[in-house]
Amino acid sequence: MNRESKTSVGVIGLGAMGMGVAMTLVRNGFEVHAYDVRPEAVLKIVDSGGVSSTSPASMAQLVDVLIVVVVTAEQTDAVLFGENGAAPHLKSGSVVIASATVSPDYAKSLAKRLESIGVLMIDGPLSGGAAKAMSGEMTMMTSGSPAAYAKCEEVLEAIAGKIYRLGDEAGPGSVVKMVNQLLAGVHIAAAGEAMALAIRAGANPDQVYEVITNSAGNSWMFENRVAHILAGDYTPLSAVNIFVKDLSIVLDYARKSVFPLPLSATAHQMFLQASAAGHGLEDDSAVIKNFPGINLPEPKLAGGI
Amino acid sequence: MNRESKTSVGVIGLGAMGMGVAMTLVRNGFEVHAYDVRPEAVLKIVDSGGVSSTSPASMAQLVDVLIVVVVTAEQTDAVLFGENGAAPHLKSGSVVIASATVSPDYAKSLAKRLESIGVLMIDGPLSGGAAKAMSGEMTMMTSGSPAAYAKCEEVLEAIAGKIYRLGDEAGPGSVVKMVNQLLAGVHIAAAGEAMALAIRAGANPDQVYEVITNSAGNSWMFENRVAHILAGDYTPLSAVNIFVKDLSIVLDYARKSVFPLPLSATAHQMFLQASAAGHGLEDDSAVIKNFPGINLPEPKLAGGI
Numbered sequence: 304m305n306r307e308s309k310t311s312v313g314v315i316g317l318g319a320m321g322m323g324v325a326m327t328l329v330r331n332g333f334e335v336h337a338y339d340v341r342p343e344a345v346l347k348i349v350d351s352g353g354v355s356s357t358s359p360a361s362m363a364q365l366v367d368v369l370i371v372v373v374v375t376a377e378q379t380d381a382v383l384f385g386e387n388g389a390a391p392h393l394k395s396g397s398v399v400i401a402s403a404t405v406s407p408d409y410a411k412s413l414a415k416r417l418e419s420i421g422v423l424m425i426d427g428p429l430s431g432g433a434a435k436a437m438s439g440e441m442t443m444m445t446s447g448s449p450a451a452y453a454k455c456e457e458v459l460e461a462i463a464g465k466i467y468r469l470g471d472e473a474g475p476g477s478v479v480k481m482v483n484q485l486l487a488g489v490h491i492a493a494a495g496e497a498m499a500l501a502i503r504a505g506a507n508p509d510q511v512y513e514v515i516t517n518s519a520g521n522s523w524m525f526e527n528r529v530a531h532i533l534a535g536d537y538t539p540l541s542a543v544n545i546f547v548k549d550l551s552i553v554l555d556y557a558r559k560s561v562f563p564l565p566l567s568a569t570a571h572q573m574f575l576q577a578s579a580a581g582h583g584l585e586d587d588s589a590v591i592k593n594f595p596g597i598n599l600p601e602p603k604l605a606g607g608i
Numbered sequence: 609m610n611r612e613s614k615t616s617v618g619v620i621g622l623g624a625m626g627m628g629v630a631m632t633l634v635r636n637g638f639e640v641h642a643y644d645v646r647p648e649a650v651l652k653i654v655d656s657g658g659v660s661s662t663s664p665a666s667m668a669q670l671v672d673v674l675i676v677v678v679v680t681a682e683q684t685d686a687v688l689f690g691e692n693g694a695a696p697h698l699k700s701g702s703v704v705i706a707s708a709t710v711s712p713d714y715a716k717s718l719a720k721r722l723e724s725i726g727v728l729m730i731d732g733p734l735s736g737g738a739a740k741a742m743s744g745e746m747t748m749m750t751s752g753s754p755a756a757y758a759k760c761e762e763v764l765e766a767i768a769g770k771i772y773r774l775g776d777e778a779g780p781g782s783v784v785k786m787v788n789q790l791l792a793g794v795h796i797a798a799a800g801e802a803m804a805l806a807i808r809a810g811a812n813p814d815q816v817y818e819v820i821t822n823s824a825g826n827s828w829m830f831e832n833r834v835a836h837i838l839a840g841d842y843t844p845l846s847a848v849n850i851f852v853k854d855l856s857i858v859l860d861y862a863r864k865s866v867f868p869l870p871l872s873a874t875a876h877q878m879f880l881q882a883s884a885a886g887h888g889l890e891d892d893s894a895v896i897k898n899f900p901g902i903n904l905p906e907p908k909l910a911g912g913i
Binding site: 304407430431432441442444465467475477478479481483485486487489490492493494496498499502503504506507511513515516517518519520525553556557560564566567571572594596 | 620668712729735736737743745749763768770772773780783784786787788789790794795796797798799801802804805806808809810811812816818819820822823824826827828830832858861862865867868869871872874875877899901903
């Protein structure tokens, strides 16, 4: 691989997903400029061979592709258009890959604002979790112009194992991510509800998990999150508050379109209840703590006395 | 295989699942006595080598194991204890495998009533669909006494690919089936809600299916039932009204236990709405027809003009 020929890439946001994206790019020989509000996260990238940036603005003029891996639309706006934001300093013809889970309407308006200053955009939400981000095997639900893809194709191929191209403008990428989050949120809440009933009914939770994961009642989320419940481990891989936010995006979008979503609305209330009860920063499987009068599995001790 | 050594088995109820169970038993060399309210269904078994019965009562004295594969607790009660019911004529020490989806409380009380007349019972709901019943590869969620299992082990092994043994009395089999149906019902309704929103948002439904079935939003039911929606084919493999019934069982059980099930209650309302609108006998994926103002995929024509 010829390091010199590689695109210069900026990564803003070095959380669970962004850290993996930046590390993967360094590993693949890209010149990586990294920024995060936490300097210790930036130092990790520098130790691996990346370049630190003191602000989005300062990296903007140095990169051909800028990946924004923050959590919300508000954060996306701040790092691009806020104080020391990147947008005014981006090179003409450069590409922003916008990867936060946001409303399709926000993705569309962001693409227009960037276009007005000569910058291309890929609407590019991520899926797959921190481990897959680190190994370059994430799934990306993307849409954007052929010119935007042409500019960042090698970057996308480095960071994602599966890249869905869903349309030639911003919007469809975020629509499909929204549909995925609707299902993910409902399935996590349903997994909690089902396991709560099973425990209430006196069933052996481990046995229920074994049967359901081999039956028609299974879901990707049931299989993944009920394992946390059985281990009594609510270390946040993805937190309750993420679904408070993501189901808000789904419900706000549908409400504007005057469209009913009864299950999403119910699941959202369940995550709100869990968050209001103080579990917002725990793993999203903590939604099962809404259900009273049952004994959840205790944490398994990792050996010792 | 020695036909003479095989148990004599009765099958009551020759619907989608029962027909497959009876055919599988005939194929495996059992002496099979079959009864259904529809004589044409019984004739199919006779044509394959089984024996017809004119009533549950008339077959009862001839069998060592009786499998009841009807739909509801009411039907189970009728064929065992109603007019010409089997129970009073069953041999002492014979076994009833009760396979309808019923409340765990009903399963327990049924076992007691049978025990009082010297008959054993396996609480044995089925899962897997008609094709797997026909090939002898169903999943069974069972519980019962060791004596009951000993009596019907070779029958269970013939009809099921996977037999979960969940406890040594009636109840746990039906509890786990109930938990499975809770999840299945919520996931089907969620699949409808998610696809409805995707279509409303202008996404390509085939593309959404491709992405979701490879993402964390997937469920067994999404993968299976959305295929029916995309084909515009609502031929009932399992009907809307089955979930009107099964989620009633779940909710009645929880209510007696004073336990909240917000998602199950919402999904139940969605199936009730679909049924009230005239879709009760269509495939359960017809729950998507609740959502107004969207164009669902049209039936694919099977060739021709």
